[in-house]
Amino acid sequence: MNRAEARNTPPFARNAYPRLLAPWLLRDDGDNLLLYKCTYSELKYRVLSPVQALILPFFSGERSYGDIQAIWLHLTKPSHKAESLGELDELVRNLTAPDKVIGLTGAASDSFKDKAKIPLPDFGNYRWPAERTGVPVSVLVAPTNRCVAQCRYCYAERKLDEELTCAEWIGIFDQFAELSIRIVDLAGADPFMRADVFDLLRAMVERDFTFSVSTKSHISPAWARRLAELGIGRDQPGATDRGVQVSVDSANNQLASWLTGVNNYLDRARSTTANLIAAGLNPRIKCVLTPYNWEEAGQIVELFSSLGARRFQFVQYGRSIYRHSDDLFLTREQKLRLSESLPRLAAKRGDLEIVFQDETGEVRTGEQIKAAWEQRPICTGGRAALYVLPNGDVSLCEQLPHAPEHVVGNLLRESLLEIWNGAALDKFIHPDRSKFEGTACRACPEFEPCHWGRGYCYRDSLTAFGSVYDAPPGCPRQEKIPLRLI
């Protein structure tokens, strides 16, 4: 079937029963209907257009596609029915791939569990397109900045803030749950540094949050069993996604210890992984590639898959604002070789999930830079996501330093909605031109659509030029030479 034929073919047979698939959820976002992927591993969401909001709530799996077509015609009352059905097909086809929002097989979305509470749009006040969501889709929380390790490549600020108590965190989690926020992921440093870590994790599970726990602590068999009891790190199709991640940077104990600053780090990570697997969990092994370990991906996969690990992630070192050293940057040659070897490794070990960052440091033409800039995704900080620091301060991104100029509120003093709709956050995502004195943004004709619409990466601007109030390195109008980021 060629592309034109595929376009003219309905995405489903009239007697098929398509449904919104898990982990996608609908959410009544006040002035519009939101569709988002309820998983910690990636933030994907869209504020539905009125026509999408009109028809998606019917994809519960109880109506045939023929019924849905009839409902569509009944509700939209088009003058040209065939053309209108073609538009419905196109709309649905876009939701079947590549994101698999709608399909015929797989667990159904939780949005239809309670028939009396299916999220529906309020067309009386429908706001679309929307620059930001009515309530955050995702919140990152950092219960602590403490960590057992001192990794040379760590991007985190690790400022030793006062920490909220477990009861204070639970009060904050209650707010999130009341606002139907389901993606509440863990950031900061190692949550296992807190004595009450399991109380916190239990509270998060009880509120049905999706999150991942990343650790460099040694996880004993007893702790692994407690994680398993909470369903964290366990593969459960259709259930809320909760992961556990173990950092491993070398298959050589001496090098692993040097990179992390922890004696016998490799042995500890092996023991942790074995304990998690013995408890029935499926940890992800994560490795930051630097010139010290870039050739070890195969050995790490070999060593940890022999313990039963099945998921691996390799990322390249990127400049840390706080403890950078140029010798941690991969060379162009190393990047190119990784670009060949990692796909080969993934193909060879098709029994495992091996994901990696394919960044070769290729020099781009002016046209390529412009095209990449125009296609950049929006920055979700303040538009769909927030970050809560250990003391309850709220900022837009976990990679911005904890400084007054980046803080937009505190959850001990204000509610999440007050912060989300407050003046400080509004000012941050709608900055005034005067803040950009001496930068390409100051007189830029695209200032409003760029800054106020899609936004840009504050972290990249800060890391490359020392201020969030500067054009990021990817902006075609940026003329300054940036510090290398990756």
Added chain:
Amino acid sequence: MPDTSDGRRKFLKTALISAGAVVGAVAARTMAYAKLTRDPLVREMENRSRNTSFGSHNEMAAALCPKASCNPGCDSGCSVGCQTSCKPGNK
């Protein structure tokens, strides 16, 4: 005179079948419509969208824009600050 009774019979039969098909189609459509309007969600959505027009092709085109789905560059683990250049956190 030629005997046309056979032709008449055929004509009547065809006419009856056609009429039956039309009645059947109308009945099927009526039943389908009744089923559709019995659906409480359809009724609810009808109420909610009563004063909204969905005929705009521009709106449809925008609704289908793939950019409405965000973060294609951030599929490898970064949760916040999603840009195509977004690096997964080093930790």
